[in-house]
Amino acid sequence: MTKQKRLSSIIRIIVLTIGAVIMIIPFLWMISTAFKTPTELNVWPPSFIPKSFKLDNFLAVFDAVPFHLYFWNSLRMATISAVAIVFTSLLAGYIFAKFRFVGGAALFAILLATAIVPFEIYMIPLYLQMQKLDMLNNFRGLVAPYLVMSFGIFFMRQNIMQQIPDEMLEAARMEGASEWRIFFRIVAPLCKAPMSALGIFAFIEAWNAFIWPLLVVGDTKLYTMELGLAMFQSAFSIDLTVMSAGSVMSVLPILLVFIFLRKHIIESISMTGSK
Amino acid sequence: MATLAKKRFRLKPHHWFVLLGLTPIIAIYTYLRFIPIVKTFYISLFQWDMVSVDKPFVGLENFVILFQSDPFLTALKNTTIIAFGILIFSVPIALIIAYLLSRGIRFKSWYEAIYFLPYITPMVPVAVTWKWILDSQQGLFNYALSFFGISPKPWLLDPTLAIVSVIMLTVWKTIGYNMIIFTVGLTGISKEYYEAASIDGATGLKAFRYITIPLLKPITVFVSVITLIHGYNVFSQIYVLASDIQGSPGYVVRVLVYDMIENAFRFFNMGYASAEAVILFLIVLVLTGIQMGLAREKNRSGRRMKR
Incomplete structure (x- = not known):
């Protein structure tokens, strides 16, 4: 045996x-x-x-393309997206979890239903809307679709419902704390773990975005790492060795985040899957 | 009566909080998600080139043309093959890995991390690397196959092999996610089941076959549906991997999203492209419906048992 x-x-x-x-x-x-x-x-x-x-190939990347700009664009896009999604999800998730109001349930159901619709399905009208606002080919238009995440709202709502008792909020109200104070001083600190899980998730999603940058960005100065690399590889003048150096550099930030937050990331992804 | 009349509705602080907090978020959400989704359906009923003022209503004609168009039907066929190809490899392999890991191994979290790594890395750099690995002349893959006596193959140039290549890359990339979800499911299975089974002589493979697989069924359905939905939306890896000799991206393997983008942004057939998006939506809807149906069925039978 x-x-x-x-x-x-x-x-x-x-x-x-x-x-x-x-x-x-x-x-x-x-x-x-x-x-x-x-x-x-x-x-x-x-x-x-x-x-x-x-490190010749790595340096050659910077000679061939403005790689530092790509990096900067990806970084600010992913950071803004993560911050915006965490904040909007926390606020909306809290409201849906703890307040009853007319139409609340219906609103939440709509949010949840649209969560299953992949981006590819509504990207054409979204593109046309951005065009109308003259937001094509600029940073605001690039980052706009990544400001809210229906799943994030759902995720924060679940966490708040499970982890923050109504009594705690009532006690704070009795002591005269304003609603915003309760939100920032009680709810937000208690949601640190799900907030960081969602933040990491959103950051990676935005960093890895490809189709939307491909559609809306024409100016090479606005290229993200993903887009820059894809354009780079279809240009024949560039050596594969240099290309690989670019690839390594675009994977590196995600790799570093992953090495340091390995357990946290795996946990957050498993949380997102096991709704 | 009088007291009731006096109790007129007034906005209290928490009403203001809900209103001020939620309104901007719902507004952004409506603009960035809800309106575009609805508009996809609306635009699909028109013939529109994006520029002209003339925008004739054509009803379902775009859909009729779609199902007579060779590029679309090819794309639908390719995408379906790819989605199911990914499914039949990624899900079982992920399940086996998750199961083996759950049986206990040293450095378990490192194994998990390695399997998971491809999932979070951006698609373009890894696709670039895979393109080089699958190169017909100096590719690592052909070199590895040569040890098994398999002659070199033009993985990315032959349309059938290119589909196989896309499936390989995507399986490699999605195993980690599916594994993690299975791991969550496996930790939910009580040890008692295995203990009871081992008394009856079911250990190892038998226990896996008769305990693990049936108990994981809802998770397997979830993972499979997610895998299929992602499979139907496959695009970035094809954009990089499957460029033809002239370097026009994504041409060797035509998939739905590629066809959609080409129709919308190269030929400016917005209505037609939106009709394709609607088809994609219906596919996702049916898949989600199947998943929810199976989940509900399970709940119902569970409730019946309680009675």
């Missing part, structure tokens, strides 16, 4: 390790290519270890 158990645990380790290696190979390949020279690419059989670890 114990022998059998040990055998099955060895098989488990082998299977999971092989799987993990397969999962990580594309990342290793990306990093390896980023350090290679164009001639090294043609070496057969391919090797994972580059001859040297010089």
